Structures are given as structure tokens and as C-alpha cells.
Amino acid sequence: MMITITGTITMRHQHRITIKDVAKTAGVSTQTVSRVANDRPDVAVATRKRVLQVIEALGYRPSELARSLIQQRSYMLGVVTAGLKYMGGPARALNGIASQAEELGYAILLKELSHFNTGDLQPLLESLLSRQVDGILWAVPEIGDNHCWLEEWLPGITVPMAFLSMALRPNLVVIAFDNLAGGRLATQHLLSIGRRYIGHIAGPLDWWEASQRKLGWESALQDAGIQPKASHLAEGNWSSASGEAAFSRLLDTYPEMDAVFVANDQMALSALQVACRRGLRIPEDLAVVGFDGLAESAYFWPSLTTVCQDQHQLGSQAVFSLVNRIEALNDGIIPPDPLSVILAPELIIRESTVKV
Amino acid sequence: MMITITGTITMRHQHRITIKDVAKTAGVSTQTVSRVANDRPDVAVATRKRVLQVIEALGYRPSELARSLIQQRSYMLGVVTAGLKYMGGPARALNGIASQAEELGYAILLKELSHFNTGDLQPLLESLLSRQVDGILWAVPEIGDNHCWLEEWLPGITVPMAFLSMALRPNLVVIAFDNLAGGRLATQHLLSIGRRYIGHIAGPLDWWEASQRKLGWESALQDAGIQPKASHLAEGNWSSASGEAAFSRLLDTYPEMDAVFVANDQMALSALQVACRRGLRIPEDLAVVGFDGLAESAYFWPSLTTVCQDQHQLGSQAVFSLVNRIEALNDGIIPPDPLSVILAPELIIRESTVKV
DNA sequence: CTGAAAGCGCTTACAG
DNA sequence: CTGAAAGCGCTTACAG
Numbered sequence: 204m205m206i207t208i209t210g211t212i213t214m215r216h217q218h219r220i221t222i223k224d225v226a227k228t229a230g231v232s233t234q235t236v237s238r239v240a241n242d243r244p245d246v247a248v249a250t251r252k253r254v255l256q257v258i259e260a261l262g263y264r265p266s267e268l269a270r271s272l273i274q275q276r277s278y279m280l281g282v283v284t285a286g287l288k289y290m291g292g293p294a295r296a297l298n299g300i301a302s303q304a305e306e307l308g309y310a311i312l313l314k315e316l317s318h319f320n321t322g323d324l325q326p327l328l329e330s331l332l333s334r335q336v337d338g339i340l341w342a343v344p345e346i347g348d349n350h351c352w353l354e355e356w357l358p359g360i361t362v363p364m365a366f367l368s369m370a371l372r373p374n375l376v377v378i379a380f381d382n383l384a385g386g387r388l389a390t391q392h393l394l395s396i397g398r399r400y401i402g403h404i405a406g407p408l409d410w411w412e413a414s415q416r417k418l419g420w421e422s423a424l425q426d427a428g429i430q431p432k433a434s435h436l437a438e439g440n441w442s443s444a445s446g447e448a449a450f451s452r453l454l455d456t457y458p459e460m461d462a463v464f465v466a467n468d469q470m471a472l473s474a475l476q477v478a479c480r481r482g483l484r485i486p487e488d489l490a491v492v493g494f495d496g497l498a499e500s501a502y503f504w505p506s507l508t509t510v511c512q513d514q515h516q517l518g519s520q521a522v523f524s525l526v527n528r529i530e531a532l533n534d535g536i537i538p539p540d541p542l543s544v545i546l547a548p549e550l551i552i553r554e555s556t557v558k559v
Numbered sequence: 560m561m562i563t564i565t566g567t568i569t570m571r572h573q574h575r576i577t578i579k580d581v582a583k584t585a586g587v588s589t590q591t592v593s594r595v596a597n598d599r600p601d602v603a604v605a606t607r608k609r610v611l612q613v614i615e616a617l618g619y620r621p622s623e624l625a626r627s628l629i630q631q632r633s634y635m636l637g638v639v640t641a642g643l644k645y646m647g648g649p650a651r652a653l654n655g656i657a658s659q660a661e662e663l664g665y666a667i668l669l670k671e672l673s674h675f676n677t678g679d680l681q682p683l684l685e686s687l688l689s690r691q692v693d694g695i696l697w698a699v700p701e702i703g704d705n706h707c708w709l710e711e712w713l714p715g716i717t718v719p720m721a722f723l724s725m726a727l728r729p730n731l732v733v734i735a736f737d738n739l740a741g742g743r744l745a746t747q748h749l750l751s752i753g754r755r756y757i758g759h760i761a762g763p764l765d766w767w768e769a770s771q772r773k774l775g776w777e778s779a780l781q782d783a784g785i786q787p788k789a790s791h792l793a794e795g796n797w798s799s800a801s802g803e804a805a806f807s808r809l810l811d812t813y814p815e816m817d818a819v820f821v822a823n824d825q826m827a828l829s830a831l832q833v834a835c836r837r838g839l840r841i842p843e844d845l846a847v848v849g850f851d852g853l854a855e856s857a858y859f860w861p862s863l864t865t866v867c868q869d870q871h872q873l874g875s876q877a878v879f880s881l882v883n884r885i886e887a888l889n890d891g892i893i894p895p896d897p898l899s900v901i902l903a904p905e906l907i908i909r910e911s912t913v914k915v
Numbered sequence: 916c917t918g919a920a921a922g923c924g925c926t927t928a929c930a931g
Numbered sequence: 932c933t934g935a936a937a938g939c940g941c942t943t944a945c946a947g
Contacts (some may be wrong), residue, residue, distance in 0.1 A: 219631075219717075221924055232934045237926060247932055262715070267689040268628050269924035273939045275575075277624070279668075279690075287654040288871075294650050298643040301671035310686065311669040312635075315657035330666065333623040334635075359618070361575075443858040473858040502799040502829040504860045515644070577940055588918045593942060603916055625940035629923045 220263045229257040280309045281331035281339040285316035299518025319346045338363040338525045345369035345411035365525040377543040378521040385510040385548035386419015389464045389492040398462035402435045404449045406466040416466045446470025462490040468497045491555040505554035576619045585613040636665045637687035637695040641672035655874025675702045694719045694885045701725035701767035721881040733899040734877040741866040741904035742775015745820045745848040754818035758791045760805045762822040772822045795826045802826025818846040824853045847911040861910035
């Protein structure tokens with residue numbers, strides 16, 4: 204920083220104000236300072252006042268680090284994310300996580316996975332644990348078998364955990380949206396407006412969320428007596444670019460298509476663009492439903508009917524559940540059985556399916 | 560977790576494997592274990608081997624917490640963000656921050672400000688400092704005078720800091736895009752395709768970034784001998800909804816308008832929608848330029864010409880600069896004067912300004 | 916090559 | 932109401 208250019212590098216090693224400094228200056232023992240700093244009773248009014256003055260004067264702040272060490276409690280939550288770059292999911296959830304953690308007085312120790320299927324998670328978990336996090340929030344989407352480490356390692360993890368956006372598992376705290384229900388919602392809506400040739404642009408199908416949405420599409424069709432075929436489906440990778448390609452393929456393999464359910468808003472966006480380019484009228488020739496409920500989707504052209512997930516709430520809820528568990532354990536309460544939370548997505552109907 | 564339902568709550572207080580356990584089991588002193596764990600020389604081959612075996616067998620991992628306390632160094636970076644919900648800026652930067660920190664072996668202690676103009680920043684800074692972060696990255700957009708605390712408190716902050724997206728200040732490490740240049744770039748492009756009636760939809764003008772983009776617009780117009788007027792400008796709040804309102808106002812106050820420079824892609828999106836709704840042809844009747852370079856903007860209808868900022872790189876660069884400084888100080892090297900980094904935005908030309 | 920001592924900055928019993 | 936002692940889990944000199 205060198206704000207004070209005159210300072211040498213020793214400024215970095217300048218004496219940190221410790222409890223000892225305060226004790227010495229105030230002429231009391233360190234325990235007394237500790238009591239005052241922690242707002243405990245059993246301190247004479249006069250003593251408290253004097254100590255507080257010294258604390259103020261010296262600018263003393265207790266080291267959370269030392270406290271964490273001694274109390275075996277850090278008020279830090281380990282949060283592991285992956286795919287922050289996918290604006291739809293983890294990034295918005297992180298927002299909710301951060302707000303709620305702040306609210307509840309916890310700091311966040313953030314780790315971003317560089318790959319979804321990272322081979323060795325052990326170092327990462329140990330790095331969190333070695334920093335004494337009070338709990339771990341796993342906000343990594345479930346893809347393929349990238350959660351298979353759970354069976355093996357979980358027993359070794361000594362702090363409560365919560366998991367975001369993955370398949371329910373017994374004995375785990377999972378906070379997720381009901382993606383299958385969301386897929387059904389979208390498809391049923393398309394059926395309800397009289398469409399029978401309903402295609403689907405899926406997300407990458409090794410993602411749990413993508414496969415659930417697809418299942419929802421299939422099951423709603425089957426309920427309506429329609430048999431979905433492979434040619435009615437195209438797979439993307441969540442990006443708008445992949446959505447463009449998938450939609451083009453679908454137009455070829457499923458020419459009768461009069462509606463399409465797209466697994467996220469970004470891919471739906473490019474489907475709309477391609478449709479416009481080809482002169483397809485929306486919703487007359489083709490009805491389009493997206494998924495996520497991005498704020499921007501109301502301003503697509505035409506505005507997009509979409510299945511809305513409040514990711515902020517998801518993250519917030521996860522932190523809430525996790526902290527609840529942490530504090531119950533800490534208070535010596537035997538925690539209730541792990542409680543998973545399934546949130547219901549919501550359909551927002553707009554111009555891409557219903558003419559205003 | 561209650562994976563082992565049989566366990567009582569004492570499982571939480573299960574003995575953590577410490578250096579003492581290893582020492583006792585291996586029949587050596589704790590220092591020897593420490594030497595082995597830290598890969599130091601001066602340990603007999605046989606001893607090292609035995610200790611390593613015990614470490615492995617017991618599953619011992621050193622407490623980073625204890626290390627941090629003793630070494631006065633935590634390998635944690637305090638990162639303060641605000642407005643994660645604005646998908647354009649901080650959220651994408653955080654992605655770059657997280658990746659680069661991971662890369663360099665630092666953990667991130669994340670704090671999200673609930674309000675941009677939060678009155679009392681002191682507790683927040685102290686909470687970071689009391690956890691011994693090695694440096695602080697301030698990723699809060701500069702709004703109004705919300706950075707005024709700098710003058711007063713900075714001298715009291717004992718660790719290196721870096722700042723994202725704010726006005727340059729002497730003696731501070733600032734990593735930012737040249738928003739003014741970006742505004743000029745956008746406006747000059749519109750001039751170059753023959754437009755003379757160029758409006759501007761600004762972001763909230765108390766944001767430094769918004770005001771810089773507006774200045775860029777003004778200065779480019781003035782260079783072209785055009786005097787921008789108040790009626791050529793409308794202010795939004797970055798959201799698509801606000802962009803819709805601002806654009807509608809602008810159409811009223813500036814009917815001759817044949818081009819508009821919009822301060823972010825989200826607001827540009829709704830401008831496109833309104834234009835379509837009103838039957839304006841883009842780019843013939845109205846050319847539109849956005850700002851940010853969201854991946855999705857290539858799939859707007861029509862695809863959006865925009866000033867691209869690589870926020871990922873911004874965040875990554877900031878961490879790089881910060882860690883450099885930290886390690887220089889730590890190695891006892893007198894750090895070079897604070898070096899700010901200004902990144903140049905880039906114009907991406909698409910259909911909203913140039914017919915293909 | 917290895918260990919006893921001291922200490923990082925606190926808090927937790929335990930005396931008085 | 933207050934303090935001396937012990938300790939959280941490590942590492943840093945210092946002896947040997």
C-alpha cells in the first residue's frame with residue numbers, strides 16, 4: 204500500500220495490538236480483558252469502563268483466529284462451487300448463500316472447482332477442514348458420478364454438510380428444486396395450449412438437473428398419450444451457442460414440431476433468434492418455454508415463458524439449514540434427522556407461448 | 560450428518576488427530592513430525608518414512624488455523640463484493656478471482672455487502688483482519704462517495720489491498736476497465752456508420768462506471784462537433800426493466816434519434832424488444848450498441864453490437880497483482896510502487912449496428 | 916539428525 | 932469480582 208511511504212517494510216510486521224497490550228495498559232489481567240471483550244458479566248463496572256476505554260484507545264480487536272483455535276469453532280462456512288460462469292445456477296445461488304451467511308454471522312470460505320469432475324477432492328475438503336470450517340456447503344452440480352466420493356469420504360467429515368441441486372439421498376441434507384416437476388410444468392403448459400408436437404432441447408444429460416427436466420418432459424408427454432422419440436430431442440451444453448446448434452438440428456429431425464421446451468433460458472434465447480431468422484412466428488408456428496426465470500427473459504423477443512427457480516432463495520435456504528444443524532450440534536442438541544428441502548419451481552407465462 | 564446414526568453427538572467432539580497423536584504413535588517429538596509434514600530436510604530417512612506412515616495411518620492433516628496463528632499468515636484473501644446479483648459485473652469478476660486464487664494457492668474469505676452504501680464498513684474490515692487475511696480485494700463498485708472511507712481507514716489496514724472497478728487513485732492498486740474509452744468506442748462506431756443523432760441510456764449515474772461511459776459518449780460526440788443534450792440521455796439502473804422505461808422516455812424526448820448507446824447489455828436487450836414492438840427496424844431506423852459483452856448478447860434479436868469487458872480476466876488480474884504484493888512483502892522485498900492496471904475494452908460489431 | 920522450551924493470541928476451568 | 936495456570940495445535944529458535 205505504501206500510503207506512508209516513509210514506512211519501511213517493517214510496517215507489515217508492526218506489532219499487532221493483542222490482549223496483552225490491553226491488559227498491561229489497563230493494569231488488569233488478560234482474562235479480565237477477555238471478559239470485557241466478550242461482554243461477560245462479573246466484571247466491576249469501573250473495571251469494565253476502564254478496559255473498554257483502553258480497547259478503544261489502542262484499537263484492539265480480538266483475533267478470531269485465536270478464538271477459532273481455542274473454541275474449535277470458526278464461524279466460517281466452507282462453500283464449494285463449480286460453474287460460476289453458468290449464470291443460471293451456481294452464481295445466483297451464491298448470492299443467496301452470501302447474504303444469508305452474512306445475516307447469520309458466518310463468513311464464507313469459498314472454493315471454486317476448476318473442473319466439474321475433478322479427480323481428487325480430498326485436498327480440497329481437507330483444506331476446508333484444516334481451516335476449521337463449522338460446516339460445508341457443496342454447491343457443485345451433480346454430473347455423472349462426480350458425487351460418488353460421498354459414500355467413501357463422508358463418514359470422515361466431521362462437520363455438518365449440505366448439498367445443493369442434486370438427487371436426494373437418504374441421510375443427507377439436500378436443498379434442490381424439483382426439476383422433474385419443472386419439466387412437467389413446462390410440457391403440460393404446452394399441451395394445455397393445444398400443442399402435440401413438443402420437442403425438447405436438453406442441457407448436458409449427464410447433469411442431474413438436465414436429466415430431470417428431460418424426464419419431466421417425457422413423463423408429461425406420456426401422460427398425454429404421446430410417445431417421445433429420440434428425434435424430438437437435442438442436447439446442448441447450457442450455452443446460447445449450443446442452443447442455437449441444438450435447435451437447428453431439432454428443426455431438421457422434427458419438422459412437425461409446433462412447440463419446444465428448452466432446458467434453460469440462455470438456450471431458449473438462441474432458439475428464439477434462429478426462429479426469427481427463419482421466419483417462424485412465435486407462438487403461432489412454434490411455442491417456446493425456457494427454464495430458470497432469468498430476469499432478462501421477460502425482455503427477450505418475444506418475451507419468454509419460463510419455469511422460474513429462485514436460486515437466491517435456494518442458496519439462502521441451504522445456509523439456513525446448515526447453520527441450524529451446526530448450532531443444534533453445538534448446543535448439544537441431538538439434531539433431527541437430516542431434512543432435505545425441495546423447492547417447487549413456478550411457471551411464468553409470457554408471449555412465447557401465449558399471444559397477448 | 561448422522562451418517563452413523565449409532566454415534567451420539569459426541570461424534571462432533573471426536574478427537575481431532577493432532578501433531579501430538581502422530582508424535583506419540585511414531586515415538587518421536589512433535590517437532591520431528593512438523594519437519595516431516597513440512598517437507599523439511601534434516602530428518603533421517605528412516606524416521607521420515609516411519610512418520611509418514613503414521614501420518615497416513617492416522618489420517619493426520621495439520622491445522623491451517625494453528626499454522627496461520629503462528630506464522631501470522633493465513634493464505635486467505637479477503638474478498639468484498641457487492642451486487643453479485645448484477646450479472647454483468649461483480650459476479651463474473653468473482654469467477655476470475657476464485658480461479659486465480661485457487662491457482663495461486665489462496666483461499667477466499669468472501670463477504671457480500673448488502674447495500675452499496677453501507678454506513679459502517681469498519682466491522683467488516685475488522686472481521687477480515689481478525690481472521691488474518693493476507694490481503695484484501697475490494698470488489699465493490701464505486702458509487703457516490705462510498706469509497707470515502709479510504710482516506711481515513713486505509714492507513715490502519717495492515718495488509719495489501721487491491722481495488723476493482725473504481726477511479727484511479729494515487730498510491731492504490733486499482734484494476735479496472737477504461738470505461739470512458741469504452742463509451743468513446745461505442746459512440747465512435749455509431750458515428751462511423753453515419754449516425755448523427757445518438758442517444759444514450761446510462762446506468763445509474765452515481766456509479767463511477769456509468770458516469771465514465773456517459774463521459775465517453777459525450778466526449779466522442781463533442782469530438783465530432785455534436786453537442787449532447789439532456790434530452791438525448793436517459794438513466795436506468797442496469798436492469799432490463801429500467802432499460803425499457805429509459806428507452807421509452809428517450810424515444811419521446813429525442814424523436815430524431817437514429818442510434819443509441821446503452822450502458823449495459825441487459826438494458827440494451829429491452830431496448831431491442833421495445834424497438835421491435837414499435838416496428839422500428841434495427842439497424843436501419845435505429846442502431847444499438849450495448850456494453851459488457853455478455854455471451855448471450857450474440858443471440859439477442861438482432862444480435863447486439865457491444866463493448867466487451869472480460870470481467871473474468873479483471874478478477875484474475877486483481878488477484879495476481881494482490882498476491883504479488885503480498886509475497887513481495889513477505890519475502891522482505893520492498894514492493895514497487897502500487898501498480899494499477901487498466902484494461903482496454905473491445906468493440907464487437909454485430910447486426911444491431913451493421914446489416915450483414 | 917532430534918528434542919525441550921517458548922510462544923502465536925486467545926479462552927477455559929479453577930482458585931481466591 | 933479478579934488473576935495464575937494450562938492449553939487450543941502448531942512452529943521457531945536454540946541446544947545437543
